[in-house]
Amino acid sequence: xxxxxxxxxxxxxxxxxxxxxxxxxxxxxxxxxxxxxxxxxxxxxxxxxxxxxxxxxxxxxxxxxxxxxxxxxxxxxxxxxxxxxxxxxxxxxxxxxxxxxxxxxxxxxxxxxxxxxxxxxxxxxxxxxxxxxxxxxxxxxxxxxxxxxxxxxxxxxxxxxxxxxxxxxxxxxxxxxxxxxxxxxxxxxxxxxxxxxxxxxxxxxx
Amino acid sequence: xxxxxxxxxxxxxxxxxxxxxxxxxxxxxxxxxxxxxxxxxxxxxxxxxxxxxxxxxxxxxxxxxxxxxxxxxxxxxxxxxxxxxxxxxxxxxxxxxxxxxxxxxxxxxxxxxxxxxxxxxxxxxxxxxxxxxxxxxxxxxxxxxxxxxxxxxxxxxxxxxxxxxxxxxxxxxxxxxxxxxxxxxxxxxxxxxxxxxxxxxxxxxx
DNA sequence: TATATTATTTAACACTGTTAATTTGTAAGA
DNA sequence: TCTTACAAATTAACAGTGTTAAATAATATA
Numbered sequence: 001x002x003x004x005x006x007x008x009x010x011x012x013x014x015x016x017x018x019x020x021x022x023x024x025x026x027x028x029x030x031x032x033x034x035x036x037x038x039x040x041x042x043x044x045x046x047x048x049x050x051x052x053x054x055x056x057x058x059x060x061x062x063x064x065x066x067x068x069x070x071x072x073x074x075x076x077x078x079x080x081x082x083x084x085x086x087x088x089x090x091x092x093x094x095x096x097x098x099x100x101x102x103x104x105x106x107x108x109x110x111x112x113x114x115x116x117x118x119x120x121x122x123x124x125x126x127x128x129x130x131x132x133x134x135x136x137x138x139x140x141x142x143x144x145x146x147x148x149x150x151x152x153x154x155x156x157x158x159x160x161x162x163x164x165x166x167x168x169x170x171x172x173x174x175x176x177x178x179x180x181x182x183x184x185x186x187x188x189x190x191x192x193x194x195x196x197x198x199x200x201x202x203x204x205x206x
Numbered sequence: 207x208x209x210x211x212x213x214x215x216x217x218x219x220x221x222x223x224x225x226x227x228x229x230x231x232x233x234x235x236x237x238x239x240x241x242x243x244x245x246x247x248x249x250x251x252x253x254x255x256x257x258x259x260x261x262x263x264x265x266x267x268x269x270x271x272x273x274x275x276x277x278x279x280x281x282x283x284x285x286x287x288x289x290x291x292x293x294x295x296x297x298x299x300x301x302x303x304x305x306x307x308x309x310x311x312x313x314x315x316x317x318x319x320x321x322x323x324x325x326x327x328x329x330x331x332x333x334x335x336x337x338x339x340x341x342x343x344x345x346x347x348x349x350x351x352x353x354x355x356x357x358x359x360x361x362x363x364x365x366x367x368x369x370x371x372x373x374x375x376x377x378x379x380x381x382x383x384x385x386x387x388x389x390x391x392x393x394x395x396x397x398x399x400x401x402x403x404x405x406x407x408x409x410x411x412x
Numbered sequence: 413t414a415t416a417t418t419a420t421t422t423a424a425c426a427c428t429g430t431t432a433a434t435t436t437g438t439a440a441g442a
Numbered sequence: 443t444c445t446t447a448c449a450a451a452t453t454a455a456c457a458g459t460g461t462t463a464a465a466t467a468a469t470a471t472a
Contacts, residue, residue, distance in 0.1 A: 007449085014450095035428065035429080036428080036429060036430085037427085037428075037429090045451075045452090046451065046452050046453075047430090047452095048430080048431085048451075048453085049450075049451055049452080051430070051431085052450070052451080056430080057428095057429065057430090109319075112384070113315075113319065113384055115384055115386070120384070120385060123384075125381070125385070126381060126382065126385050126392070126396060127389060128389065128392045157399075160395060161399070163396060164374075164378070164396070164399060164400055164404045166381075167377040167378040167380075167381045167400075168370075168373070168374035168377050168378070168408075169377070170377040170381060171373040171374050171375065171376040171377020171378065171380065172373040174319070174373075174376070174380060175331070175332060175372075175376060176332065178318070178320075178321060179326060179329075179330045179331070179332050180321070182332050182333060183333060183334065186333060186334045187332070189366060190332060190366055190369060190370070193363075193366050193367070193370060194370055198367075198370045198374070198408050201407035201410065202404050202407055204407065213418085220419095241458085241459065241460080242459080242460060242461085243458085243459075243460090251420075251421090252420065252421050252422080253460090253461090254420080254421070254422085254461080254462080255419075255420055255421080257460095257462085258418090258419070258420080262460075262461080263459095263460065
């Protein structure tokens with residue numbers, strides 16, 4: 001039946017319409033000002049219709065976060081590293097991560113700080129074996145391994161180091177976002193020190 | 207006039223009553239479930255009376271955060287470090303910070319992530335000269351200086367290193383709180399690695 | 413005791429997310 | 443083409459939120 005297909009397509013289009021309206025509101029007024037009624041107003045429908053396409057407001061927020069976060073993950077894992085040394089690669093990855101995250105602070109914060117199980121499924125990174133499921137941890141672990149190829153550092157430890165790197169970088173990003181209006185010069189010095197020294201030191205196994 | 211004094215005292219008592227009721231609600235149901243009406247119900251007054259003692263709900267939340275955060279800062283700056291080496295002291299401070307913060311996750315998160323100017327005034331740490339105003343950065347900076355007493359590392363750089371230490375530690379704590387239910391063994395390995403290795407490496411100037 | 417001041421309450425406004433019942437629109441079968 | 447079935451969309455309502463203005467109760471001053 002072609003009907004079912006069209007229905008499905010229309011449903012998907014409506015979902016998209018709702019999500020992009022929601023996205024616009026978030027962009028303009030922030031997450032805390034997103035409301036079902038505002039979305040409805042924007043798409044010129046009654047508020048309740050939204051519940052035909054999403055179970056609740058949290059689901060809408062979940063989708064928005066997922067999109068934002070996917071962009072971040074992509075930007076980082078597909079990093080075009082100009083450097084050929086593992087140290088240079090780690091630097092590039094870290095700088096890239098910080099830049100991308102700071103460009104979409106709202107999406108980054110809400111994705112990273114959400115305690116919703118659905119979101120955590122995507123953002124969790126501190127479990128054993130994360131390097132096999134989470135591209136970022138995987139990439140970092142490989143990088144750490146390369147950096148320490150001379151001395152003997154087992155995969156488990158490399159994973160833990162990778163996790164230390166990611167939480168540290170997240171801490172920097174989060175604090176830079178929360179603590180807005182930092183003097184540009186100091187801000188840049190801090191980022192440069194973190195990228196060029198801190199991260200490399202954390203990566204070193206011994 | 208003794209009257210004015212008593213009035214003032216009674217006003218302070220009422221404020222305290224409101225704050226401790228609010229605190230209890232937060233403890234029992236979390237920040238997101240705190241409401242003016244619930245507070246009013248708990249202290250057996252009408253909701254509007256609260257606006258005689260606090261300008262709005264944000265002010266109440268601000269006071270709650272301030273209290274929680276003060277506890278954290280105290281627990282860290284008054285750390286009873288058993289060690290006499292600067293490295294040992296840094297370890298103790300870091301472990302202490304993580305332990306205390308993880309014991310009051312709600313207060314920690316809301317204080318650390320609030321963008322309210324009032325709160326930021328207390329929690330901001332990434333500006334130049336923070337080591338002179340913020341006890342934590344100050345203590346960390348001194349520690350870093352001691353660790354690097356052999357090589358020449360100027361105060362400015364020590365401050366930046368201190369800031370890298372604090373954001374990294376915060377990142378770990380925040381991620382541990384958000385990502386609840388991590389396997390205890392892995393969690394402890396992670397914390398131990400961070401305290402015993404990561405932080406020390408970040409602290410090293412060269 | 414009357415007046416002024418302060419504490420407290422009542423009622424209301426403008427929001428919020430969400431549900432049940434109802435109406436409108438559309439496709440399929442007789 | 444008309445009726446039946448189903449999906450889409452709306453209206454009305456509930457229970458909750460923060461907050462304000464106006465009215466009332468309580469208390470201190472003169």
